[in-house]
Amino acid sequence: MNKLINPQSAKDIYRQCFHDNFERLHRYAFTLLQDNEEARDVVQQAFIKLWQKRDEINLELAGRSYLYTTVQRLCINIYRHNKVRRHYKDSVLATHQEEYTDHQLENREISNRISAAMDALPPKCREIFCKSRFEEKKYAEIAAELNISVKTVEVQMGKALKIMREQLADIITISIILIAYFK
Amino acid sequence: MSLHQKIAIDTTLLTRYLAGEATPDEAMAIDDWLKEGTHIQEFERLQQSWQLIYGAIAYQAPKEDQEWAALEAALPATKKHGSLRRMVVRYAVAALITGVLLGAGLYTYLHYSRPVWQQALAGAARDVRKGVLPDGSGIVINRNSTLQYAADYNKDDRKVLLEGEGYFNVVADKERPFIVHNGALKIQVLGTSFNVKEDTGRTIVTVTAGKVKLYTEDHELIVAAGQTGTYLPATDELLLSNSVDANSISYATGDFSFQDMSLPDICHHLENTFGVQIILNNAQLSQCRMSAHFKDRPLSYIMDIMSATLDIEYTTKDSIIHISGNGCN
The missing domain is CATH 1.10.1740 (Rna Polymerase Sigma Factor; Chain: A)
Known part of the structure; x- marks a missing residue:
């Protein structure tokens, strides 16, 4: 009005x-x-x-x-x-892999925790998660490559992140508190 | 928005969103969902898990005001025939804006060396606080210490202001040096682990990995892994020693290495790390010496091992520990 x-x-x-x-x-x-x-x-x-x-x-x-x-x-x-x-x-x-790995070593503790969390994923789940996260592949690309449905990729990705979140809960809480104060 | 309520929000969809697979409708539904209750915290935990992986770029929300200003400037001007009065006003505004911009530029120039600081780690000052800076560098701040970071952190460099004691595990980035400000002392890093401690009349920098540069207006000193640099502000002196006291930074590393160390010295380190007070009930106890290595152990475990090794007894009350026994001879 x-x-x-x-x-x-x-x-x-x-x-x-x-x-x-x-x-x-x-x-x-x-x-x-x-x-x-x-x-x-x-x-x-x-x-x-x-x-x-x-x-x-x-x-x-x-x-x-x-x-x-x-x-x-x-x-x-x-x-x-x-x-x-x-x-x-x-x-x-790929050519600078060495240097890249070097940088990773700087934050060994967190890096180890993340590797451990990823190791905790079921093999299939981990494969899909790595393809999405490290090779930056789209869901459809991963589905075609592995000859599975996009729906399966979706479900596995959701599952992977859920497990990662639980495994890394303590690290995440810290970063969130930080981020809240960085805003 | 009732339109989107048909889309159920679950981890699978949120993951799709983070992976860049969400459709516009899904994105809108998620954004509506995020406005409710504690959903935003739930989302941020998931987003953090997503971003923690190395090589991932962390999301940074832009500043709305700046973006609006940029957008407004880019909008095609709505053309209307300008009267003389309007032209005069327009030029006056243009002149004013130019003046403001020049002023702002001059201000920025003059204050370039004085960064704007903002508080980093929150939490009670009586606790040891751990965290990760936006570039992934890890920090541990000891009790009664504060860390602030520059407003333009990670732009051209990474400046932090430390008061008290802090341990830094800096992610290597040759383009953006990491600089710790501590009074007149500055410590510049390219990627390393080190501890900075402000003591009475001096600042002690313990380097556990890599190399750092300490500098003031007039002096500089390179401190490498396994070395300790000490700054004396009274005389503006920088001193180098070829050893590190690993026990002095146990609050951050959780690592104790006691080598034939006297009980009072051990207690001093434990007091520092665990924020307790330890009292030796009789003088003979000072004669006791011990060698041991502890990694990530609680105080009670360390105390139990000590009492078994040295045949002593201890009681704890309100973070005060009393040690009694016959002493070691």
Whole structure:
């Protein structure tokens, strides 16, 4: 009712929309890209597109859906584009394996705990988890490679993370307390 | 949002989300779910498990204000024919913004060497606190000590400000040096484990792995693994010794190595590590000596071994331990 008497400007609604969704969209984009900076760019782009379409789209009703869909689309494009680059990164990583391992040793205690937690996973579960986490493979790629259904990959991944969470509960609590204070 | 409530949120879906497999609808459903109750904590535990693995990039939420400013600047301006008045206003605003930016730049420049500090490890100061910094470096802060980190930590470097005593296990990163500020003393690291302790009139830096550089305005000193560097602020002196006292950092490592050590010295280390007070009931007890190695053992275990070895007895009350016995001759 208020809005009829004192209609908000499009900019105000847009600002509100940004406030409500920005951080969540960024986290979503991050899960898709695994890159904080790229995720920021994508979300910025999505909001610019929304602004350009503000006459066609009802910001209050459909703005949110539009943003999530646009973010996913942009991320998938970048992901495809990056595949080449990632391939390169893998080969670089492989040649510098020694150095990489060296860095790992610096944090031996935590590193050991994580290895132990991963060893606790059932073999099949571990194989799938490693493919996703270390080889950065998509669920569909893993399913095709192992000749299993995507659903199975999903279930095994969920199971793996659940076990990891339980195994590493003490380390995680510490980091969460820290993160809360780092914000 | 009733629209999304059909999507059930469970670990499998949350894992899908973290793995970058969630559809826009699923992501929206998860974000709605996260607004309720303690769901966010549940999610963060899962996210942490996901990110703990090496090589993983940790998620960092951007600053909304900054992002909004960037977005607003990028939005195509809504064109309207400018009247003279509007033009004047526009130039005035532009001039003002330029002024503010210049001012901000100058401020940043002048204060570049003075970082903005913020509190790192929370928790009661009477406890030993352990944690991991955003870059993965491990820290242990002793009782009555505080650690703060620079607001721009991990940007160009990794600055922390220590008061009291702390143990650092620094993740190697040649691009971003890790620098501990402790009064006028700075300790720079590329990747190593070391302990910094502010004592009365001196700061003691014990290096257990790698190499660090201690420096002040006028002096510098390289301290390698197995060495101890001491800073005396009164005379601005940096001293090097070719040994480390592993027992002095037991609060962090949980490692005790007593080699033919006198009972008072052993008690001193135990007091330091476990935050207790140990009283020898008679003077002869000072003659007792002992060799032992303990790794991650509780105080009660160590005390039991000691009493069996030295034929002494002890009683504990309110973190005060009394030791009695005939002494060792």
